[in-house]
Amino acid sequence: MEQEQCGVQHLHGPGRHLCSRRYRDFDELHRHLKHEFPDFTFPKIPGKWLFQLSEQQLDTRRRGLEQYLEKVCSVRVIAESDIMQEFLAASDDEQENTNTVNDVELKVLLPDRSVVTVTVRKNSTTDQVFDAVVDKVDMPEEMTQYFALFETEDYTFERKLQSNEFPHNIYIQSYGTATPTCIKLRRWLFSMNRERHVCGDQQMLNYFFWQAVDDVGRGQIKPADRLYELKALQEQEKKVEYLALVRQLEGYGELSFPHCGCDSRKEGHVIPVVSFDSFKLHACKEDGSLESQVIEFPWTGIQQYETDDEGMSFNFEFIRTGKKPRWVKIFSSYFVYLYECFERIKTELSWDKDVMCFHGDEFIQEDT
Structure with a gap:
């Protein structure tokens, strides 16, 4: 019974690993939230079991806890409350004291719209997560200086993460959104001369091309009367020609x-x-x-x-x-x-x- 009640629950949200917490932590969270938000009708959390659970029963309870988090976090004021944020971003000291897992999976959106998953520590800094990402995608070391990690603030703006920030804390704060991640790998380069040079590498060419396509789509780059031409080049995946044209447009590289x-x-x-x-x-x-x-x-x-x-x-x-x-x-x-x-x-x-x-x-x- 004690073993079951103290078992660690590894919870996932929409396409992401959220946290690893014990069942009693959820029971405590539920009580604190009901006290803090008395007017909200909270869903029930899966009940306690007197005997050790089978693998199937454990999986059912885990999914029930995930659904509980999803429902309560759909209410923004609850999702952004100190109680919920502290629960999702449990301190490393607490995790060490309870011997829970400190490694987490973090999804990062790449410039070519694919998503890469890296396993990092909860307290990994931006620099450490960045190193894990570029290593996972086999980016040449000399090319890493042209990229950085960003947080999606809204549809039209990304904020560059500072080197001493903790991306996982930012990552879990976006729980409840439809997107699998708010962390992006994006270009960190203004010089077009240097861009032309590094685009001799096919991975760089691909990344710069797809980021330019996205920047046109969201209005950062103003295509004016060249939109039809750009779409034709995009459909044919003529990346060199697309970039040559888009570099002439207002907003590119800004x-x-x-x-x-x-x-x-x-x-x-x-x-x-x-x-x-x-x-x-x-x-x-x-x-x-x-x-x-x-x-x-x-x-x-x-x-x-x-x-x-x-x-x-x-x-x-x-x-x-x-x-x-x-x-x-x-x-x-x-x-x-x-x-x-x-x-x-x-x-x-x-x-x-x-x-x-x-x-x-x-x-x-x-x-x-």
């Missing part, structure tokens, strides 16, 4: 951030856009509706940049011809990601010192 506040605008917001050629701030309304004004800063005109953790802002200083340098503050929850983009551009510019950089104060305007 990262557009969600609209946010900026100290240069008394009213409205800006949309930060990072590309290899420049950094742009596209004026918009507070609801994100685009306006016509765009300020473009050449990289050669940006003197320094920093993050302000307390103010949750990314700040940069740029040169204005005949005037004192000026600081601009961007109030974005993605201020660390913006900083990483600037650092990445700095690195890529050092790869190709002959790249043409834009000059002239026609790109440096006054207030938005």
Whole structure:
């Protein structure tokens, strides 16, 4: 009886491993949730058994517990509650004390739309998970510098994971969604010259091609009147020709951030856009509706940049011809990601010192 009640339940959600917990943990979770959400009618959890269960009975109970989690997590306020998140992301100390399994399976979406599953520790960092992924797909070591792990924030934006984050914690927070994973392997490269070079590798060509197809589909890349031509090349899987065409289009190789506040605008917001050629701030309304004004800063005109953790802002200083340098503050929850983009551009510019950089104060305007 004691052995059965203390047995570890390895639970899976929609296409993912969620957690490994004991039955008594579910009983405790159920009681805590009923106390926290008294107005919600909770489904029953599978009952206790007095005698040791057979394999079939254990499997039936496991599936019952999975269904219980699926039902209660379909209610967003419950799924995102501290009680549920702490249950799904049990601490490593707790797992060691109860001798439960600490290895988990984590699914990662690849640029070619396939999904790879890696076995990692619950407390594996982004760098460790990334190493497991590129090893699983046999990516040449020299090519790994052009990719990184991202979290899907919504249909049009992915956030690059910081090296010290724990992807499994992010992974389980998306439980209850229809997609098998919120973790993606995506390009981490702005330079088109370097992209053309690495596309000599067939795996890189395939990854860049399919990511470009997806970016066109979701509107990051603006095909204008070339959409029919792009679709024809896609259907024929003419990857080299497709990429040659898509590189000419607006939005290719750019990262557009969600609209946010900026100290240069008394009213409205800006949309930060990072590309290899420049950094742009596209004026918009507070609801994100685009306006016509765009300020473009050449990289050669940006003197320094920093993050302000307390103010949750990314700040940069740029040169204005005949005037004192000026600081601009961007109030974005993605201020660390913006900083990483600037650092990445700095690195890529050092790869190709002959790249043409834009000059002239026609790109440096006054207030938005």
